Amino acid sequence: MTFEKFVFYLFAAILVFAATMVITRRNPVHSALFLVLAFFSSAGIWLLAEAEFLAIVLILVYVGAVMVLFLFVVMMLDIDLATLRAGFIRYMPVGALVALVMAVEIFMVVGPANFGLDKVPAPVAQPAGYNNTEELGSVLYTVYMYPFEVAAVILLVGIIAAIGLTMRRRPETKYQNPSLQVRVKKADRLRVIKMDAED
Amino acid sequence: MDSLITFWEWLGTNLIVLQILIKIVVIVAPLMLCVAYFTYAERKLIGYMQVRIGPNRVGPKGWLQPIADAVKLMFKEIVIPTKANKVLFLIAPLLTLGPALAAWAVFPFSDGLVLADLNAGLLYILALTSIGVYGVIIAGWASNSKYAFLGAMRSAAQIVAYEIAMGFALVGVLVAAGSLNLGEIVRAQQSDAGIFGWFWLPLFPLFLIYFISGVAETNRAPFDVAEGESEIVAGFHVEYSGMPFAVFFLGEYANMILISALTALLFLGGWLSPLPASWVDGVFLLGDGIHWLFLKTAFAGFFFLWFRATFPRYRYDQIMRLGWKVFIPITIVWILVVGVMVVYRFAWFS
Numbered sequence: 001m002t003f004e005k006f007v008f009y010l011f012a013a014i015l016v017f018a019a020t021m022v023i024t025r026r027n028p029v030h031s032a033l034f035l036v037l038a039f040f041s042s043a044g045i046w047l048l049a050e051a052e053f054l055a056i057v058l059i060l061v062y063v064g065a066v067m068v069l070f071l072f073v074v075m076m077l078d079i080d081l082a083t084l085r086a087g088f089i090r091y092m093p094v095g096a097l098v099a100l101v102m103a104v105e106i107f108m109v110v111g112p113a114n115f116g117l118d119k120v121p122a123p124v125a126q127p128a129g130y131n132n133t134e135e136l137g138s139v140l141y142t143v144y145m146y147p148f149e150v151a152a153v154i155l156l157v158g159i160i161a162a163i164g165l166t167m168r169r170r171p172e173t174k175y176q177n178p179s180l181q182v183r184v185k186k187a188d189r190l191r192v193i194k195m196d197a198e199d
Numbered sequence: 200m201d202s203l204i205t206f207w208e209w210l211g212t213n214l215i216v217l218q219i220l221i222k223i224v225v226i227v228a229p230l231m232l233c234v235a236y237f238t239y240a241e242r243k244l245i246g247y248m249q250v251r252i253g254p255n256r257v258g259p260k261g262w263l264q265p266i267a268d269a270v271k272l273m274f275k276e277i278v279i280p281t282k283a284n285k286v287l288f289l290i291a292p293l294l295t296l297g298p299a300l301a302a303w304a305v306f307p308f309s310d311g312l313v314l315a316d317l318n319a320g321l322l323y324i325l326a327l328t329s330i331g332v333y334g335v336i337i338a339g340w341a342s343n344s345k346y347a348f349l350g351a352m353r354s355a356a357q358i359v360a361y362e363i364a365m366g367f368a369l370v371g372v373l374v375a376a377g378s379l380n381l382g383e384i385v386r387a388q389q390s391d392a393g394i395f396g397w398f399w400l401p402l403f404p405l406f407l408i409y410f411i412s413g414v415a416e417t418n419r420a421p422f423d424v425a426e427g428e429s430e431i432v433a434g435f436h437v438e439y440s441g442m443p444f445a446v447f448f449l450g451e452y453a454n455m456i457l458i459s460a461l462t463a464l465l466f467l468g469g470w471l472s473p474l475p476a477s478w479v480d481g482v483f484l485l486g487d488g489i490h491w492l493f494l495k496t497a498f499a500g501f502f503f504l505w506f507r508a509t510f511p512r513y514r515y516d517q518i519m520r521l522g523w524k525v526f527i528p529i530t531i532v533w534i535l536v537v538g539v540m541v542v543y544r545f546a547w548f549s
Contacts (some may be wrong), residue, residue, distance in 0.1 A: 012542075015341055021388075028339060029287075033287075033337070036333070041422045051505075052317075052318070052319050053319055053322070056323055057322065057326075059326040059329075059330070060322065060325055060326040060329055063329070063333075063364065064325075064326060064329025064330060065329065065359060065362070068333070068355055068358075068359055069355075069359065070211055071336055071340075071355070072336070072352070072355050072356070075336070075340050075348075075351075076352075131318050132318070132319070133318065133319050133322070133379055139353060143464065147250045176516060178516070178517055178520055
């Protein structure tokens with residue numbers, strides 16, 4: 001076994017283990033943290049495939065930002081496990097059926113028929129000094145310019161939609177206007193009164 | 200000496216893991232010493248700023264104070280709250296310290312003096328600094344304490360907000376240098392204008408925003424709402440004692456040194472001499488060298504301490520306003536300005 005193979009199987013084993021833990025742990029915070037571990041191991045596998053830009057961006061975006069917000073929300077939930085598991089037996093057949101259909105679909109798409117060992121040639125190691133970031137950037141901004149921009153616009157629409165859904169006048173909340181606060185002068189707040197000393 | 204060099208080369212070809220381990224020790228051991236004496240410098244400097252003397256009992260002028268502190272923390276009892284999540288409670292401090300140390304792997308101390316010369320070095324640093332927040336969040340949650348949890352919530356929102364501004368500031372640097380490699384970024388600042396050729400001048404707004412965001416990222420005053428002694432006792436690490444607390448402490452100071460060193464590297468020319476190269480080339484200590492990097496790092500680090508002695512703590516909503524409504528728009532505008540300057544080969548980029 002070469003070193004690369006060893007590293008691949010190590011990361012792959014951790015990835016599968018972490019992914020299993022994500023769906024089996026009762027505690028949602030533990031699940032979220034195992035998902036972080038899963039991201040880390042997939043980033044490791046991508047590094048092995050010489051896609052260092054994607055690997056680091058996976059950690060930067062998913063671990064550094066998305067999962068932080070996930071944890072943020074999950075930590076504040078007080079999940080009642082009893083009610084959560086109450087309907088387990090009732091919904092089991094439907095759930096199992098959906099899972100089976102999904103598994104078959106996934107197998108048909110990414111199974112050996114399309115992605116078998118004979119279909120994909122073994123990757124050739126890039127020469128030293130190969131810059132994955134530069135490569136991706138030049139392709140992204142020339143060949144895939146329009147899809148890239150369309151994706152950006154879709155994301156922008158998503159942001160605006162999310163803000164539009166949550167922005168509403170809430171007269172009952174107390175709001176401070178910081179610029180007004182900053183502009184306050186001493187004369188607005190403070191009045192010095194001349195008064196005689198009491199005797 | 201010659202036999203040592205041969206041995207070193209032999210290690211490089213046969214036992215590369217051992218060679219890398221030695222390099223890691225050579226970086227981390229002085230770093231830990233710097234962290235220890237950074238705490239001493241902080242207490243002394245803030246003492247002088249507040250017309251006190253600061254620690255002066257342990258050893259001459261208090262020089263042994265950090266050692267005494269470390270020994271004290273090592274022998275203290277580790278208290279784990281009964282209802283705490285024990286594993287996560289103990290992992291959290293490591294998650295703060297780990298990334299702060301791992302980031303040094305791609306840090307070029309001088310021309311070619313770097314452990315791992317990564318092409319995507321800047322991205323690597325950004326990714327690792329973004330992981331630091333997990334330590335705080337997990338500590339807050341695993342402690343099972345209201346104060347700790349409040350600190351974690353505050354910190355999570357704050358760090359995510361300032362990370363965006365920080366990332367955009369780094370995008371400016373990347374556009375200006377045309378590379379993600381930290382060594383290349385420093386070499387791009389080399390010119391015959393000396394100090395005026397560094398990126399702090401053309402990227403001045405980004406320089407300020409990067410440093411201020413760095414202060415916010417490390418949860419330092421005036422952005423230390425995650426600790427907020429006067430509001431939530433000590434925030435996320437209120438339940439920690441002994442060595443786990445010490446690890447948090449080390450992580451915070453290691454992060455401060457990292458941010459200072461990165462500011463020196465990205466905006467203040469790293470190991471480059473502030474004097475024009477044609478004047479001082481080859482002159483002892485005035486030419487380029489690692490000592491300039493240390494001086495610049497110390498200069499940036501001093502600001503962390505100065506801020507703490509000077510500014511009162513920000514109010515939480517104003518932190519958010521500053522991050523989202525002031526810093527992010529400014530960085531976006533300045534990235535555009537930098538782009539225009541680079542395209543039209545303006546002064547610094549010709």
